[in-house]
Amino acid sequence: MVKFIVNNYKKYIFVFFIVYLLIFTVFYSETTKPKGDEVHYLIATESIVRDNDIYLENNYPDGVTSMFGYLKLDKHTVIGRGNHEILGHGLTIFPFIIAPFYFAAGKLGASLFFCLITVILFQQTIKFSELVTNSHLTSWVVCPGLFLTLPLSQYSLLLFPEVIAGLLIVYNLCEVITKNKLGILSAILIGLLPWIHFRFLTVSIFFLLFWFSRQFKKITKQFFLPLILIFVYFLSIFLIYGSFDFNKTFMNSGSAYSGNIISNIINLLIDRQYGLIPNNPIFLLVLPGFYFLFRSNKKKALLIIALIFFEIMPFINSNDWHGGFAPPGRYLTAVVPIIIPLIVLSITKSRYFLTKTIFLLGFMWGYFVYIINLLQSPNYGYLYKDGFTPYLNKISIWSNLYFYYLFPSYFPDGKITVLHWIWICTILIISYLVFKKGGKVKTKA
Template sequence: MTAARPLARSAHWMDLALDAGVAGAIALALALWDSRFHVVPTTTGLWRGISDPPDLARVVLSVVAGIAVALCVRGAPRRWRTPLLGFALAGAPLVPVYTGHGLALLALQGPMLSLVVGAAVGVALARAIAVGEPGAVPGWLLFAAAFAFYAGLATRIPGPAGPQGDEPHYLVMAHSLWIDGDLDLADEFERQEYAAFFPGRLSPHPSPANPPGHLYSLHSPGLPLLILPGYALGGLRGAQLVLCGVAALAGALVHRATRAAAGDKAAAVAWAVFAFTPPVPVYAVSIYPEVVAALATAIFVLVAGGRPGWGGALAAAFAAGAVPWLHSKFLPLGALGLLLVLLRPCAWRVRAAAGAVFTALVGGLLVYFRATYGVASFSAAFGPPDLDLRRLPWGTGALLLDRQFGLVPFSPVWLLAFPGLVWLLRRRLGDGLRAALLAAVPIVVGGTFTTWWGGACPPARFVLPALPALALALAPGARMRKDAAAALAAIGLVLVGLAADAPRILHNRPDGESLLLRNLSPAIDLDPFLPSFFERDVATVVLALTLLAAVAVAWRWRGRGVVLGAIAYAAVAGAMRAAPLVDPRLATEDVIDRWDPDNWAGPFGPPPLRALAMPIELQKGPWQLAPGEQRNSRRTGLPPGSYRVEMRASPVEGPFRVAVDLYAAELPLGRATITDAQPLAVFPLLLPGGARQVGVTAVGEEGRAVLDEARIVPEALVPRRRRGEFPYPMFAREDRYRVGGPTVRATAVDRSVPEADGFRLAGGEGVFLVDGPAPAAVRVEVRRAAPADSDEVRWPGGVVPLGQEKDRVVVIPLAAGLDLGRASVLPVDVRAEGAWVRFSAEQ
């Protein structure tokens, strides 16, 4: 009894210490959640500081919230509460900001901190609820939960940019089926009937076998036929909801198949991972055929796992015959899936009926190809497929590990499927073999493609049809490593949330630069820490093998293995990277993006704006240019403000001349000619509403020269809190950007259409940014066919009703705008249905 008291007191103090730690960790994370930590190279040295530091009220509220959470969970076992200490990592970036050391800790902020917190909460919740079996869950409830999740996600993805890659082409095909009843897209593209779901001009994807006078797509008709009812009822959103239903049904079938093989708890885990972690939620709201192929795989896994009856066998046969209609590459998957089903014990008449259904569907596809393209061939639409088994080792590694398009960087929880597959092969050989074969076929086919990444699509497109089979293997893997499964699944769910908040991070160019990693860590360049299979070099192989070894160590030795594997992998990746840990472009871009003069803290105060120099990334630079040789930089974005552009070149041999163009997408922003007599070019750049996709193109015109450097120096920026008044132009075109002059220029940032020497409002409102010298005034001429009492001209601090006169002139002093040094920029909002507007200098 006496000996028990010290143990009780020790446990009491340990509980108190844990409570205090949980309260402090949560308070620290809440206080610093919106803060950003910066270490930035400038022309005057290294600047270190914090943007959006917490004020006193936020600190107090964070402490109160931390204490409240600690009190709420105080009675829970320590094992449940311990993961919450991970919130304390929110304070890690303070170390490099105040000491200049440990720069890697800068990664633990912003979205990356969300992943850490998500993992901590996921482990804590998993430990709290991992008691007993969940019991049978109705399939309709699983379907409804996933469908509701996807339907909500469809309101956020694809975002303002609209459908990307192949998506609009499938939608155009569905539109043609609905309006014309055929798949000849000539009139759809001629009349731009895709404008409802795709801004700008869409170039067709014509089949090389198009008959004369027709425009058929190289894409197969299966997906347009499937989404047609939804598109007819609700356009893009209706098509998305059809695929939401397909993905939700696939998840319900995954649960059912896994439950039969591994029990209720494992089935619940497999369903949750499949339904709510990438890539399925993203593709459930994207117009691609792979999510439908995933449903077919789920059918094969379920039916082949039991004794097929008439219903199961015919469903599998229909799925097997239908998937080639999505794309001919799915024919091997369909054939294998049906074979695995028919190899199970069942009546021969069932097998015969299933074979007949499959044959009829595949034969129907060949008839369609013959009628449309003149050849009864599965490659009739797009020509001979570019497949090569010699690409398979590289392509398989790319599909799984590539930092832009691979499955693992996008959803690391699927790593658990591979040791789980080993367990299945040892304990349940039949299930293991079927899972391995059904997962291998789409991966093998995708890995042999030249374009293994799948085009301008979200990551893991070609792996998606393998996931129902991998989910069967993931169940035992998650059971063996419960904490890892909870942490990685939570990370995946957070990534879906980040994608919903910024859909642009889902679409990469095949160039090795991951927009997802860029979004996760603006302060630290994470790209070199993961392999890029677009770079066919030894470093990619070493990184990939080291990553697999680190995962194996983590699996074998659990917590200690995670630490050892991470340290070893970071050491190898760090030794192989040539670039500095803090990328000057990314770090400077982050400070420019968050610029607000009164919103800084840290050892050096606000950053010196004119000392910031953001390099334009010259890929594999510096560039050596011969006559006629052209190079293009990576693109970036700039907020509204006034800048100075500097470019420098040096000779290689003889006199030289290099032409350099600065642009934003299709909008030219400036041009410079650099010569041996004038090797440094400097010109001003005013961006009233900012610019996206800013890049440089350099062309050698004479001699041989090296473009050593191109950089953008901010001189005056619109503060972040006011940028809503200075929006990006919806269309970056010359006829809408800084039109007029020489004193006053206007930029249309909405859909207003250029007309004569002014603009015609596309609707009841037009939004413009007018720039010119602060002492000047702008003359706004408004012509209306049908005046209304609500018509008016607005600007910050002023409004003028237009009354009933058809022609009105409003004079506004440019001093009412924001002074950016070189010019004052004034937002002007004209509210008058279909009015014509012109801006000029008031004389």
């Protein structure tokens, strides 16, 4: 019996993940109302389904908002060609993607579609991790750990475009590793990335540059497919919005690029509200993973580093680096699947007990944070820029200790403090301990 389970562990893990995700999807969709940008994407979807158009001037005041639990809602629109009100998040086909499922079963139908997307993303992420690390068992252990904790766990339940973009990115990375020529499907998906959200245009450029460098001597016709799709995308922007001006296609774009790059990077990692590590300490193993991958395969390491750079480029200098009113890690959700192999490498290539302990305790902490978020009505993990975090509040109440003082916060003062630098030093020390105990390159998990 034990041997049978061991030999079929992939099947058991995969089935468990599907059932688990399905239960949480139905629970979350039926017990919460959409918030933040999610509700505005749904209003645009409602317009497509009921009015057969993308014009929203009649969708905010006529009772549509009450369908989503709001008597009144601030508009997320800009004025386009013909003085029509259009969704102010840039041109995106995201509402069109979820429209058939919304038409079939409302918000639950759209959420179930996202459940399917997450399952496919899970499968592709494991495939990518196995290709990078050649560690099968560890990949099948680590991937569920990251998909059951923030940010993937929460965004798999929400209607934001990042999960779909993450799937397209991981699929194309698998193609990059396994194929020598750009395929038709891969070319189409590269061209569709900016259609998911304008922020992913830089990722399309990354893949185009990669395939151009690989096939420089013999460019195939597939290479022109994404170029055509991107051209049509910009043409559509002009036809719909009447301009290429960001101020006319995006809300609040005037002050978007007034942030500080260094502060943003630090807070993406360690801010107690929005940072990856306080919400999920498993990410402590990413930096050692970069070291091990670079030591064993420089090309793959540089590939991942370059892609991360291109993905964060559009928002890293923005004062909206945190993703606005949203759960933590929104803009990094599409990146998390491609850094999972780095965590796998930290575990498989280091003999140090510390790495296994960090993963186990990090998973327990991250899952605790996720569950606390789901239980926090009415916001359910959505955060204001006030330094308040539900999980630290609960721990402080239960322990009668003020854990807030152990975790740095950029808000509400907007300053990098001594506590930020203490955390950075701690991360570097932990990474060094993992480096130091790193063993020889392992080819099997």
